[in-house]
Amino acid sequence: MLPKKNGSENEASGDEESGPKRDQTLAFFGDSLTIGAGGSRPYGDIVGAAFPGRPVVSDGIVGQIAMSIAIRQGGTPLKISVEGGKFDGAKELKVTKLNNEFLSTPINYTTYSRTGTVVGVKCTITRKANDTGESYTIKPDAESTLAIPEDSIFELDDALRLKTATQILWYGRNNITKGTAQDEILTALDDSIAFIEDPKRYLVVGMLQARPENKGTDRYNQVISINEKLESRYGSKYVPMTPPTADEMAAINYTPTEQDLADIENMNFPTGMRPDDRSDEIHINDKGYQIVANRVIAKLKELKY
Structure with missing residues (x-):
């Protein structure tokens, strides 16, 4: 996944005039909200337009x-086991076990x-799905016969490449139905933040309420409780979804x-x-994502990211 450039190729310098230039990438990790479901584009594209020259990854x-998001981001290690326990030349191998189906979704059969x-x-690790189920495979770039022990760590290129980026983490909307x-x-956020290279530059976006989750409902109370915890834990790096x-x-x-009011x-x-x-x-439209993007833009500027 290659980042997109926005406007000018000129990159800002690091915090110190004489110091090395820091990674200018803005990396947005999350679920369907991160890629702008309900709207026409990822909200990260709107944020990126406010920072010409900075690459954007959504x-x-x-x-x-x-x-699952934390695995794609790199904070939670991906562990796999494969059929036969070793590479077989350049053949594609069936993955028999993962610690998390990090490319899976109940929503579609898209190949990731x-x-x-x-x-x-x-x-390359690939998830394929159809109406009978899903499967994961790995395929080496070159021939090998090396053993692959049970629960071997699979290090994701994107995660390693983006650990120096400014990261905007929007996690949790799909956890909300669970008591845990x-x-x-x-846990996912803390693991992800720990993975980011120092000096860490990150934002945590609060949980967005669904349409029915109005003030006074049990689900509203749950969402607000989680958001209060996020704000308390991450302080100035928290972006509210009020x-x-x-x-x-x-x-x-x-x-x-009148309905809006x-x-x-x-x-x-x-x-x-x-x-x-x-x-x-669950989702918002382009106007809603513009509100979210403007809050993220303001935070990035406030924190001099």
Whole structure:
């Protein structure tokens, strides 16, 4: 996955005039929200437009829980076992066990692949799915007969390449139905943050409420409790997902309807910032993602990232 460049090729310097230039990449990790489901493009593209010359990577897979995202990001190691326990020349090998199906989703049958290294051999790991199930395989770039012990670490190229980037982590929406959601989200985030190279530059985006999760509902209380924990834990690096303010809406030339104002009163994102398809209860539309992007932009500038 190669980053996209935005505008000018000129890159900003590091914190010190005389110091080395830091990685200018903005890397966005998450689920369907990260890739802009419900809208027309990833919100990272909107953020990137505010920082000309900085490469942008948006790595999201729909329907994924926090641990799967943390594996793609690199914070949680990926462990695999393969049929036969060794390479067989250049043949594709069936993966018999993973510690997490990190390219899987219940939403689609899309084929996903990532490159990386296992026991020193460069490989591609691929997830394929159909209506009868799914499978994972690895294929080496060159012939090998090396043994692959059980639970071998598969180091993902993207994770290693992006560990010096400024990372924007939006985890947890798909954990929310589980009673262990808070612990799972915090563990995944902490592991991911620990993986980022020092000096760490990262933001944690709060959990977005679904359409029905209005003030007073049990699910609202759960989401708010998790967000309060995120804010307490990550402080200035936390980006809230509270409803848009009047000033934020004015900044994108958005005039709220009566329904929007009622939604905001219920402490939720307005209907006008949700997809027209009301069966989609989770996502926001381009106007909603513009609000999120503007908050991320402001934080990146505030923290001098």
